[in-house]
Amino acid sequence: MEINGKTRLLGLLGDPVQHTLSPLIHNTLSDILGINEVYVPFHTHKEGLADAVKGAFELNILGMNATVPHKNEIMASLVDIDEGAAAIGAVNTLVRTANGYKGYNTDMMGLSRELESYGVELDSKRVIILGAGGAARAVAYMCMNKGADKVYILNRTIEKAQTIAEDMNGHFGRETMTAMRLGDYGQLLQENVDDKFVVFQSTSIGLAPNNEAVVIDDPHFYDRVSVGIDLIYNPFETKFMKLCRQAGALAYNGLRMLLYQGIIAYELWNDISISEDVADIVYDRLLQSIRENVILIGFMGCGKTTVGEALARKLNFDLLDVDSYIEDKAGCSIKQIFADKGEEYFRQLETDTLKELNSRLSHTVISTGGGLPMRQANVDELRRMGRIIYLDVKPEEVVRRLAGDTTRPLLQGENVDQRVRKLMGQRGPVYEAAADIIVPVTGIEIDEIVQEISSYIEGGR
Ligand SMILES: Nc1ncnc2c1ncn2[C@@H]1O[C@H](COP(=O)(O)OP(=O)(O)O)[C@@H](O)[C@H]1O
Ligand SMILES: O=C(O)C1=C[C@@H](OP(=O)(O)O)[C@@H](O)[C@H](O)C1
Ligand SMILES: [Mg+2]
Numbered sequence: 001m002e003i004n005g006k007t008r009l010l011g012l013l014g015d016p017v018q019h020t021l022s023p024l025i026h027n028t029l030s031d032i033l034g035i036n037e038v039y040v041p042f043h044t045h046k047e048g049l050a051d052a053v054k055g056a057f058e059l060n061i062l063g064m065n066a067t068v069p070h071k072n073e074i075m076a077s078l079v080d081i082d083e084g085a086a087a088i089g090a091v092n093t094l095v096r097t098a099n100g101y102k103g104y105n106t107d108m109m110g111l112s113r114e115l116e117s118y119g120v121e122l123d124s125k126r127v128i129i130l131g132a133g134g135a136a137r138a139v140a141y142m143c144m145n146k147g148a149d150k151v152y153i154l155n156r157t158i159e160k161a162q163t164i165a166e167d168m169n170g171h172f173g174r175e176t177m178t179a180m181r182l183g184d185y186g187q188l189l190q191e192n193v194d195d196k197f198v199v200f201q202s203t204s205i206g207l208a209p210n211n212e213a214v215v216i217d218d219p220h221f222y223d224r225v226s227v228g229i230d231l232i233y234n235p236f237e238t239k240f241m242k243l244c245r246q247a248g249a250l251a252y253n254g255l256r257m258l259l260y261q262g263i264i265a266y267e268l269w270n271d272i273s274i275s276e277d278v279a280d281i282v283y284d285r286l287l288q289s290i291r292e293n294v295i296l297i298g299f300m301g302c303g304k305t306t307v308g309e310a311l312a313r314k315l316n317f318d319l320l321d322v323d324s325y326i327e328d329k330a331g332c333s334i335k336q337i338f339a340d341k342g343e344e345y346f347r348q349l350e351t352d353t354l355k356e357l358n359s360r361l362s363h364t365v366i367s368t369g370g371g372l373p374m375r376q377a378n379v380d381e382l383r384r385m386g387r388i389i390y391l392d393v394k395p396e397e398v399v400r401r402l403a404g405d406t407t408r409p410l411l412q413g414e415n416v417d418q419r420v421r422k423l424m425g426q427r428g429p430v431y432e433a434a435a436d437i438i439v440p441v442t443g444i445e446i447d448e449i450v451q452e453i454s455s456y457i458e459g460g461r
Helices: 022-033 046-058 073-077 083-088 106-118 134-145 158-172 186-190 219-223 239-246 255-270 276-291 304-315 322-330 334-341 343-358 376-385 395-401 416-434 446-459
Strands: 008-014 037-043 063-066 093-097 100-104 126-130 150-155 177-181 197-201 225-230 250-252 293-297 318-321 364-367 386-392 437-440
Touching: 008 022, 008 046, 022 037, 022 255, 022 276, 046 073, 046 093, 046 100, 063 255, 073 100, 083 100, 083 106, 083 134, 083 158, 093 255, 100 255, 106 134, 106 225, 106 250, 106 255, 126 134, 134 150, 134 158, 134 197, 150 158, 158 177, 186 219, 219 225, 219 239, 225 239, 239 250, 255 276, 276 376, 276 386, 293 304, 293 376, 304 318, 304 364, 304 446, 318 322, 322 334, 322 343, 322 364, 334 343, 343 376, 376 386, 376 416, 386 416, 386 446, 395 416, 437 446
Parallel strands: 008 037, 008 063, 126 150, 126 197, 150 177, 197 225, 225 250, 293 364, 293 386, 318 364, 386 437
Antiparallel strands: 063 093, 093 100
């Protein structure tokens, strides 16, 4: 988007602001919708917050978001506050009006839209909220607003939970919320054994780099969860989500909440409504930017498996070799799968594996099998997972490297050289079209290849 005399400014007030994903959300929206607006971070200190809001209004800034630590204090600088935001006691979105800004809480509205997008209902449900910080207030309001039957809010220090419960019960005029000490969760498991809970994880426990931390690790608790929603999205799958999933519950992270709080803010600033198709495009960009998976594609023998192992070590990422994953799951070798069930069956296993793993992986090096990108649906899935690196190898090098190899069913028997050339002629253009970068590997040492890929990955952060 060209910046010109008509460009309007949007921005984020926070301290710190460097790691925000909001510019990505809003600038992508402006790009897609062809709206002449630019969204920038404003690093603002507490002491200057009121002046910043005043100045923003004078500078004709169209709208702003507020993040930590300003969500409460900023309310004093606004001319009007939406009912939900007032009840929650926090504002994250400022919408320009004739004489100042009106405050909204689109965090709460965003979470509500996330639940709708996943088809999670709260009406007449029993809900547990873990944690009693700022985010928990927004969750509590939303649960009350959506008609939950019972809402238990659990926190290590019960007083904070009690304040939220009293505020919400008072605001809605019913005794739906109960505060409990976190350690007393066992009491909830004793009653109504058939009735499962929707659980919101609103603490910062489990946030990267403490990926293995979790607020409750007792498996009995997770047996009673029907849906678990973690407000964290980094890591993409938290320990809390893993435990939910392992117990057979649905588990979602907070990335769609982040997406929708941004989308709703943008809708309010521009008085428009944004379609799910547009939301999905923005979501894909968010996914790509936070998950940082690195995907290796290329012809048999180009080194996907070998380079993948070394690259994962170097980046300190997890490793997933799609072929090994399929072999482990099937309990036999790829060669055997081809022999028993045929190639098409194997191709479907590849597609199923990607679908199954897509939502779970982050910070992982993924080595694919050479034929996997030949299905366009697989390439689409890979794009959502991360950056695609094509290891480009010459046919004569493949023949050299794989002479005597018995594990690759497509390269057994006579005329291997000819078959490699023919297959490579078909696949080369597909690899190129799918790739974010192409790395030539013929005659290059593994270390050097790993170095080149890691500089590319680290440069993009
Ligand atoms: N850059 C390289 N230089 C020399 N040999 C390599 C290189 N990369 C891989 N190899 C060798 O080539 C063979 C095939 O590698 P592999 O990682 O299994 O490829 P892919 O998974 O792409 O089929 C292995 O014996 C491996 O040690
Ligand atoms: O190119 C292919 O069609 C195949 C490549 C193999 O993986 P590598 O590329 O790691 O050898 C394996 O998935 C299977 O034998 C089929
Ligand atoms: Mg391999």
